[in-house]
Amino acid sequence: MARRTASALATLSALATASVMMAAPANADLVMYCVGTGGAVTVPSDLYVPPGESCSLQGTTITGNVKIAKDANLVIKGGTINGEVQVAANGYFDSVDTRVDGDVTLATGGFGMFLRNTDTGRIVTQPKGSQQIEGFLFVEAGSKVDGNINAQVGEVSVADSEVTGNVSSTGAYFTDVQNTFVDGTLSVLNNANGSVVCGSAVQGKATFAGNQGGVQLGPNGGLDSCATGGYFARDVSISNTAGRSTLDDNIIQGQLQLTANNPVTEVAANNKIRGGISGESASPTASRGLAAAERDGTAAERAAARLAAANDAAAAKGKARL
Numbered sequence: 001m002a003r004r005t006a007s008a009l010a011t012l013s014a015l016a017t018a019s020v021m022m023a024a025p026a027n028a029d030l031v032m033y034c035v036g037t038g039g040a041v042t043v044p045s046d047l048y049v050p051p052g053e054s055c056s057l058q059g060t061t062i063t064g065n066v067k068i069a070k071d072a073n074l075v076i077k078g079g080t081i082n083g084e085v086q087v088a089a090n091g092y093f094d095s096v097d098t099r100v101d102g103d104v105t106l107a108t109g110g111f112g113m114f115l116r117n118t119d120t121g122r123i124v125t126q127p128k129g130s131q132q133i134e135g136f137l138f139v140e141a142g143s144k145v146d147g148n149i150n151a152q153v154g155e156v157s158v159a160d161s162e163v164t165g166n167v168s169s170t171g172a173y174f175t176d177v178q179n180t181f182v183d184g185t186l187s188v189l190n191n192a193n194g195s196v197v198c199g200s201a202v203q204g205k206a207t208f209a210g211n212q213g214g215v216q217l218g219p220n221g222g223l224d225s226c227a228t229g230g231y232f233a234r235d236v237s238i239s240n241t242a243g244r245s246t247l248d249d250n251i252i253q254g255q256l257q258l259t260a261n262n263p264v265t266e267v268a269a270n271n272k273i274r275g276g277i278s279g280e281s282a283s284p285t286a287s288r289g290l291a292a293a294e295r296d297g298t299a300a301e302r303a304a305a306r307l308a309a310a311n312d313a314a315a316a317k318g319k320a321r322l
Contacts, residue, residue: 198226214243
C-alpha cells in the first residue's frame with residue numbers, strides 16, 4: 001500500500017508540474033500599469049500608462065510592448081523596450097538614450113513624440129483626421145530608425161540622426177531633415193509649410209511635390225538657417241511648389257527635375273548636378289545672402305511644456321508599482 005501511495009503522489013506531482021508549465025505562457029498576457037516614477041528594474045510584461053496618467057522611468061527595461069492611453073504620458077530615459085510603442089489620442093511619448101526594438105506609432109489625434117538619442121524600429125504618425133490636436137514628430141540627437149519613417153501630421157523634424165529605410169511625409173505641416181543620413185528615399189508631399197533639407201545625405205530619390213511655403217535644399221533659402229547643403233545619390237524632383245524653392249551648395253548625382261513651381265526654382269551656381277537640370281530654373285534672388293528666420297512652428301515649445309507637466313505629475317504620484 002505504501003508503494004501504491006508513493007506512486008500516486010509522484011503521479012499527482014508530475015501532473016501538477018505539467019499543469020504549471022502549460023500555464024506559463026499566460027504570463028505573456030500580463031500587463032503592468034505604470035503611474036508615477038520608476039527606476040532601474042525589469043518589467044517582465046507589457047506596460048500600460050492609463051488614461052490621463054503620467055509615468056516617468058529611468059534605466060527601466062520593459063520586456064513587452066508599451067501602450068500609452070488617451071491623455072497619458074510616458075517619459076523614459078536610459079531604458080530598453082523590447083516590443084513596440086503605441087501612443088493614443090492626446091498621448092505623449094518622450095524618450096532619451098533609449099532603445100525600442102519594435103515599431104513606434106502615434107495614433108490619430110496623438111499629442112506627439114520626441115525622441116533623442118533613441119534607437120527604434122519603424123516610426124508611423126497617423127493623420128489627425130477630424131481630431132483637433134496637430135501632433136508632431138521629433139527624431140534628434142544621434143537617434144537611429146531601423147526602418148521607415150512615415151509621417152502624416154504636424155511638424156516633422158529629423159536631425160543629427162540615421163534612417164536605414166525611407167522617409168515619407170504626406171500632409172504634414174512641415175518636414176525638415178538636417179545633418180541626417182537617409183539610406184532610402186525621401187518624399188515630402190503636400191506639406192503646408194514646405195521642407196528644409198540641409199547637411200544630409202539621401203541615398204534614394206528625393207521627391208518634393210505639392211508643397212506650400214517653399215522648399216529649401218541647402219542654406220540661403222529663406223525658410224530656415226543652416227550651414228551646408230546636402231548630398232543626393234539619385235534624382236531630385238521638385239514640382240507644383242507654391243512659394244520659393246531654392247538649391248544652394250548641394251551635390252546631386254542624378255538629375256534635377258523641376259516642374260510647375262511658382263515662382264521658378266532658384267539654383268545657385270555652387271550646386272554640382274551630375275545629371276543636369278530638366279525644367280525651368282533661375283539664378284538666386286538678391287535676398288540669397290540674408291539670414292533666414294527660425295522655422296515657424298510651436299511643437300518644440302509644446303513638447304517642453306508637456307514634458308515638464310508629465311514629470312511633475314509622475315513625481316506627485318510617487319513610486320510606480322513595477
